[in-house]
Amino acid sequence: MERILVIDDNKHVGVIIKELLEAEGYTVDTALDGAAGMELTNNFSYQLVITDVFMPQKDGLEVLLELKKNNVGMGVIVITGSGPTAAMGNMIRTASYMGADRVLTKPLDYEHLIRVVKDVLELYH
């Protein structure tokens, strides 16, 4: 069964995604910042990491870089701050350049998220 890690400093987002994805049959762990998330990746083998960008300690892009550098066989979905704003636009581009498989923007369309999760896992299957 695929194991998914959700990293978001807003615990509600983590809870919601966890519930939704577990309903889909995935095993989901959550972490409240990048550093905690990275620690979990050392202990467990994840097929997919969903991470927010702006977080205390270690932010989402650092997480992405580290993950992609060490383990090519892991999908990463980045969730950025909302909207097609300048900063966000750059963020989307930067994240995808850095190897994020998908970049989603807030406010999250959870139905869409579930579809994207399935797509990405398919890639690394």
Next chain:
Amino acid sequence: MALMDIKKSEFLLVTKMVPTTVLCTSLIVTLAIGVLLNYNFKQRAESRYKNITTDIYENIHERMHDHEMILLGAKGFCNARPSVSRAEFKNYVNSLRLDENCPGILGIGYSAWLSPLEKEATITAVRAEGLTEYDIKPGGVRPRYTGITLIEPFNWRNKRAFGYDMYTEPVRRVAMDRALDSGSVVLTGKLTLLQETEQDKQIGLIMFAPVYQPGVAVDTIEGRRKAIRGFVYSPIRIKDYIYGTFGTMPKEVGFDIYIGGVEESNLLFSSFESERTTVPKGYLPDYSSKMPFSSYGITGYIVFKTLPSFTYYFATWLTNLIVIAGIVASLLLTLYARKRQNQLLAVLSNETRLTNIIHGTNAGTWEWNVQTGTVAINERWAHIIGYTYAELEPISIDSWVSFTHPEDLAQSSLLLEKHYKEPSEPYHCDIRMKHKDGTWIWVSDWGSVTRWTDDGKPLIMQGVHIDISGRKQIELDLQHANSIADKSNKLLYAIVDTMSDWLWEIDANARVVYCSPQVVEHLGYSPEEIIGKTPYDFMYPAEAARVAEAFRKISLEKGRFSNMEQWILAKDGTSILFSSNGVPIVDEEGRIQGYRGVNKNITNQYYNESRLKKLSYAVEKCPSPILITDREGVIEFVNESFTTLTGYSETEAIGQNPRFIKSGEMTDEFYTSLWKTISRGNTWKGELHNRRKDGSLYWVQSIIAPLHDAQGVISHYVSIKEDITEKRVFAEQLLHAQKAETIGALAGGLAHELNNILSIIGGYTLLLKKSCCLEPKQQQYLTEIATAVNDAGAITHGMLAYSRKQNLNLGCHDLVALVKAAGVFIEQVLREDIIVSKDLPEQPVFVLCDPQLIKQVLINLATNARDAMPNGGGLHITVGTLSCPGTEEGVNAQITVTDDGEGMDEFTQKRIFDPFFTTKEVGKGTGLGMPVVFGIITQHRGTITVQSELGKGTTFRLQLPVISAAVTSDVTDGTITCLDTVIKKAGSLLVVDDNEKLGKVISEYLSDAGYHVILAVDGADAYKKFMEYDEKISPIITDVIMPNKNGKALFDEICIHSNVPFIFMSGHQQEIINSQGDFGTARVLLKPINLAELLDVVGATIC
């Protein structure tokens, strides 16, 4: 008085003596005539001699004077110029026609006064004129040189002197020093000119006139020595000169000219050398004399001697001949007298004869017995005073006294006394006598004592009365006229003295002969300093030439002139403007002898006028509108800016009250307070909202100030305005922009936070919905919550858009194509009852824009229009260009979106772009649609305006800067990429990466930065594309490790054809890169690629 009774016998006795008397008398007369003639001849000879010698002297003197004038003319000519060109000088001298007018004057030259340095410069300068052999002679080192730099006519004779340093020669040097120190024209002593040859050698003289630096004081010797610039000079061959002076030498008198004493060695000229005036040996002159002269710094004598022809004319034999003839004539006369004696006696009666004589003289005669007082008069005596002889009888001296004017009696007595004492002088007194008609008439009373008493007292006095009333009247008239003339002269002088203007008189050569003392007040020169000079001596050369020309024309027509303006240099160097009036002085033959007139100093007037002119020009041309009204507020003046601003012409404005430009937008109280302020004499400052002629409104910043007349009473108001319409609009826009900015920042931050919260609400709602055991009603509630969350999401999205934090994906796009493409989306938001029409040009209109955002704008505007037309209507969209001076391109692209819906009132129009302002029902609009449009257009550096009328509809006008044809001609694939308005694109970049995703990211990033990017998937593909595009590609950005030809192989292959720069990207360790071989100077970037760094490197390779 009756004729005296001479007895006939006495008379006959006298008659008999006549022939003897005749003989004696005629002999005596003849002798006397002889003596007189002799005396007369001598007198005449002497006077003739005197005349001739004076003429000779005067002629020579006059000639010298003319010569001096010529030289002074040349001096003035040189003075007037800082440097005199050869051509100018030649023209000047040629114009004098020396050979015709002044024989003997060899020419006119200029000898410069030079320091050793100047000497070299002068030689160089003259040689540069083509006179390559010019040198200052003689050579040698001297502290001071003078060199003849100009001499005209430039003939062979004068060329001999060209370059000669005259100061080296003692005789010339003495004269030059004297000229320099005195400042006047000086002649040398006798010398031999350089112009002389062996043949016909003559004595020479040179006349020098010093030329000083203009503007330097030369009233002292020191001043003159400092200011000396050179000499104008003129060489003379004395023989030619003197012969030229006389034309024909005088035949009767010859002369020698000596400089210094009368010694052979001092002889300058002798007329006796002339053929005509040779003297035969042994001839003794009748007269000789010497006349000293002293002029032009030399003294000497002219020695005159009569010549034989003079002697011939005044010889004494003529006198002798006349005396002999006289004696013969006397004898003949005596014979004749004898013969006629008897006849005469018979014919003539003494009485009648005398009566006739007296009658002929028309004189009244009188005889007065001084002792008895009895008086005898003739009829004429009585007639003179209007009576007959009978009327006056009895006549005594008392009758005479009674008729004579009492004032004249005393004078008469005095004169009588005088006569008694000196009887040789007759008594004569002009007296007034009372005429019968009561007038006084003038009578000349003559008389003398003819008989004396034995004791020496006057006994009989005889005399005449001559009526001189006519003459006396003339005398009196003359006297009266003289006294009037004298009075008017005095008056004239008084006027001349008191007037500030300056009177002058010039002669035919324009030399001042008179000038009134006032000149000193204007020019600082005393009349003495001016008299003898010409007005041109006191002018700048150009001015002198102008005035001389004008004056020449006037004097040719012998015309008078008035208000002729001329600039004259005062002694202190300032220029004074005079207005001259003058009338010609014409002699009896109609020749102009000169001019006299008056000069009025109008310098101040001129400067005042020009200052006024400048000021009025400044006001007229002032970029600020200016308006002047009288104290009643009636417009008297408006300047050009005013007419430009208001649209009213000057004629339309003048005479109006400024209220005609009132907009009606300002309160009456406002104007009342304005008038209150200015009518109290204070300046009012403020902003006014006015209306143009075309009805449009404008704002002005106005300063209105009262002007006071000399009495301190307000006479006018001046209003200076500044059009601040644009400033106000700009300020409003700025305010709006700042407001939008603040709200945007707030909204952006808010939206971000809200998004997070909405994510959570939405998330839990979803979770709830997915959980089981919910009643349908509960499910329904959750759906409502989810919808609300979506709506809220739309708002936050809009807020972010409004906050202008969008990342513009700018490119050059055709607006026409964009509007066409947006059509589908627009129709989606519209209802079926709205009909869309478009007016699009055939030519593309390229603008720099983010197409997605422009689409958003169009959709938002369409939505707005839809809501304004609840009952359906038409939506019209146009695209075009609009000339827009002042912008970089001069044109803007314009999109208009017009609906025929409800329209908006002014209040709504003003707030339409404010965020969260909506007229729609709550829940129907976000209040962000139009602010987003505003934000997007502003971010595109465009403008948006709205024009609306209630019930008629609304038009939005969007303007965006157009991209010039020069740039758009570069279009590839229909669009070109660019950043801001600056197109950095220098060529195309080739990006090669087998990782498609990475390739795309880099390509997109570089496209955004303004480059055109070609993407290749491996080395082989890259090589193919490079060969296709060839050298248009620079640089190539390539991965190193790639299947199907790696980066290094690509590099090696392309290097054969081109030196296109390479940038390598590698995710591998340095060793791997190194093992691939040598990359030359190419940059190698390590993955993960820092895009900003890549952009820098790309930029560097292109530069």
